[in-house]
Amino acid sequence: MLWDYAHIRLIDIRHMLFKAGDKLTSYRFPAAGFLYMVRGNVVFRLNGNKHAAERFHILHSGKGGQLDIDWVREEMEFYFIFYKASLSLTSGSGVRRLFERNSPFQKQYEFAPNAPVALLSQVKEMHRKWLDSSSLERIQIKAMLYQFVYEVERQRQAYGVYPVKPDLVEQAVRYIREYYSQPITLSSIAEQLNYSVAYVAKQFKSKTGTSLIDFLIRTRIDKAQELLLNTDASLQEVAAGVGYTDLSYFIRIFKKTTGVTPGNFKSLALGSAKGSDRPKIRLRLSNAGWAEPSYIVNDHDNHYQYRRKGDLPMVRNTNMSMGAAMLLCLVLMLSACSSGNSPVNSVNAGPSPVSSVQTETSPPDSAANSKSTRVYKDSQGHEVDIPERPQRIVLQGNSIGDLLALGIQPVGVDRRFIEESVYLDKETTPAQDIGFPTNLELVLDLEPDLTMLGYVMDKQYEEVSKISPTVVFDQSKPLSERLPVIGEIVGKKAEAEQLLSEYNRKAENMWSGLHQEGKLAEGETAVVLIYYWNKTMYLMKTGGIPALLYQPQGYKMSEAVKEIEPAEGAPYIEVSPELMHKMLIGDHLFVIYPANADAENSFNELMKTALWSSLPAVKSGKVTFVETKWNYDDMLTSSMLLDEFPKLLAK
Structure with missing residues (x-):
């Protein structure tokens, strides 16, 4: 699916010749790409894994993959095809999450294709046209690249015919x-x-x-x-x-x-x-205070992560018709060995950090509430009859913490946003995982009386609205605008306003305390950097941690940072080491990082550089490190962060 949503730019096609006895040591892929071996006999290592290859061999690696050719036994001829994949600014958050978590462009694999002739012809023609400077030819090459990728993937998936027939x-x-x-x-x-x-x-x-x-x-x-x-x-x-x-x-x-x-x-x-004595994964920082991370299994990030090595197979969106879905569910119900929905995860119930709204289970008038309906106009203009107090809500999106804070226990959610959260213990009844892309058959089986879509993909609204009353809301809006909308949808508008009022009062008290204690000076500026395992960095100005920092009583954003915008066609504000001094302008630097060994190792390398050491915030010791699990702006996370933030500054 990501090949459909991504913008693919062909960077280079190179024709290479190695003589017998030649070697290639620690070559790093400058971008995602293919190596197509036309002839030769060679022993190579891809990220340390040793392979022997003869003619017509293909390998693929993401950016930064290390290739070592230990020994060319006979003259080797091959092609490099490098490309770059990115998402447009208009891509939905669901697509971005999939891009972060399961990007096919970072996958590493190698195999000998069963039908290499078609691939060879495509590669030669692509290279010939690449050498032609005509812009019209370049357009055709892009189409040929997609044809090449299709053929590689088709043969790779079909690969499995063994040369020697085994037992x-x-x-x-x-x-x-x-x-x-x-x-x-x-x-x-x-x-x-x-x-x-x-x-x-x-x-x-x-x-x-x-x-x-x-x-x-x-x-x-x-x-x-x-x-x-x-x-x-x-x-x-x-x-x-x-x-x-x-x-x-x-x-x-x-x-x-x-x-x-x-x-x-x-x-x-x-x-x-x-x-046990399983080691705790943490950043070892020597020149600034930092937040000690608790051990977490999930090592992907909130908004900008490029997936690490070891990608999982993509969840397939079958686009099954509603008739087929109904038939499937009927068969499943008739053949099931037990009734009811199995819990998707086991968590221990714990007190909500937002004390004013109690968890609502099954009120005596739930049947009456669920039958009473009202007309609601959603963010896309749909006018929908929805329950006054829905009892079985399915949520597609990352606003689970908002529902839980309102005392709503949804029956179906995308559990990625639960499993990586700071509120793992806030579900009294763990919701079913509806997956991503959303599994419509599972939604149908949950029998919701309301489905909430924080984003919409393709013609999804039409399909989901056949299952239950369905409303769309904009989950990208800031908490102060989003929570009242969610509260109105679930029949708890007053409770939502009360939560926001208490949150604002709590935030004002926190900022006042920091000012009184001298931990925050009047007019002090801050800048936020999010760092990744593959050494990519981005400047953050909105959402998550910035949403807290740039509150009225909090830090200010420097005028220089206000003027920085993403490059044309880029979804985020990328920061290179050479531009840190021009972009990370602030009295205090906040670094958001994933708690994993790859991030630790690569970040330690950056901290040894003169560029990092000479940053004003680093020199003054005003650097605070925050785990990515805090980089959300739902009500539960935001409220818990108010308690955690003074502790982060003190470390």
């Missing part, structure tokens, strides 16, 4: 381990291996002692456990990544196999890890 059972095992994330049945494997179903089943059972399907399930569950422990993927992404498109079925089969739900498995494993 039947070994072949079946290898097939399962390689394609466990794809739809697999006993019949499909038998067809792939050119044997009868009965023969494959008998041979597999005889040699392994288990059925092929049981082995497939065990393989998928083992992979799911790895993803749950070692990645920040949501349950929907994990399920899809191991071959289960139905989240409810995945949860049932996981529990049947392991004895616990996926959420309980992750909670228990993390609890055990925290009690």
Whole structure:
């Protein structure tokens, strides 16, 4: 999907020749790109992983990937194709989150294509046209690049034909381990291996002692456990990544196999890890006060993250028709072994930091409230009959903390925004993970009486509105504007205004205290930098931490920073080390960072440079480091940050 939304710019096409005995040491990809080997015999390493390749070999790496060619056995001819992918300013936040978390442009892989001739012809023609300076030719090259990518991806996904025919059972095992994330049945494997179903089943059972399907399930569950422990993927992404498109079925089969739900498995494993001598991941900063991060599994960021190595398979948006969705749900209900919705995650209930609004479970008049309706006009002009007090809300977007602060426990959410939050324990009843892109079949199964869309993709509104009353709101608005809208939608406008009033009063008290204690001078300026594991940096002016800093009684934004805007066609304000002195203008510097080893290592390298040491805020010791989990502006996070912020300044 991201290939559709992204702006792709071809940077360079190079034709290269290496003689026998030549080497290439620590070559870094200047951009995402392909290496297509036409002829030769070579041993190479991609980010330390050793491979041997002959003619017609393809490898792909994201920007910064390290390539080492240890030994060219015979003359090697190859092409480099470099490109840059970016999102437009008009891209929705959901697309941006997908770009941050699961970018295909950073993936690293290598393989020998089964049908290399078509690829070779495309590459040669692209290179020929690239050497032509005509702008018209360059337009055609871009179209050819998409054709090349399609052919590479098609062959890569179809790759799996082994040059030597192995033992039947070994072949079946290898097939399962390689394609466990794809739809697999006993019949499909038998067809792939050119044997009868009965023969494959008998041979597999005889040699392994288990059925092929049981082995497939065990393989998928083992992979799911790895993803749950070692990645920040949501349950929907994990399920899809191991071959289960139905989240409810995945949860049932996981529990049947392991004895616990996926959420309980992750909670228990993390609890055990925290009690052991597992090292805490933290930044070691020597020249400025910093916030000690608590250990978190999720290492992706709020708004601007480029996904690290080890990408998960993209969740597929099937665009199933409503009729097909209804039929599927009917079949699932008839075949289900148990009733009710399985919890998506296990969390312990805790007191809300916003004390004035109590959690609302099932009030005595809930039935009457849910039946009474009113007409609401949403941000896109839809006039919708919605319940006065909806009881079963599904939310698409990142405003979960707003609903929880209002005492609303939604039945369905995109759990990525729960799992990486500072309020993990604020759900009394964990909501079902509707995934991203939103799984409409799951939404249908939840039977919502109201669906709230913080953003809309394609013709999604028409599809969702067939399931339940659906309203669209702008989740990108600041808290002071967004919370009253959400409060009005859920029938709690007065409570929303009360929360904002208490928040503003609490913020004024916090800022007054900081001024009185001498921790904040009148007119003191601040600038916010968000830093990433791959050494990319961005200047932040709105949302998250800046939304707190630039409150009336807080820090000021310097006039120089006010004038800085993103480059044309760029979604964010990128900062290079050479431009730090021209862009990071403020008395106090706030650095937002992800708590992971990659960010630590790369940031420590930056801190050793003269450019960093000579920054005014660094020289004066006014640098504060904040984990990305605080970089949200929902009501729960914002309220908790008021308590945390003075502690950050004191460190």
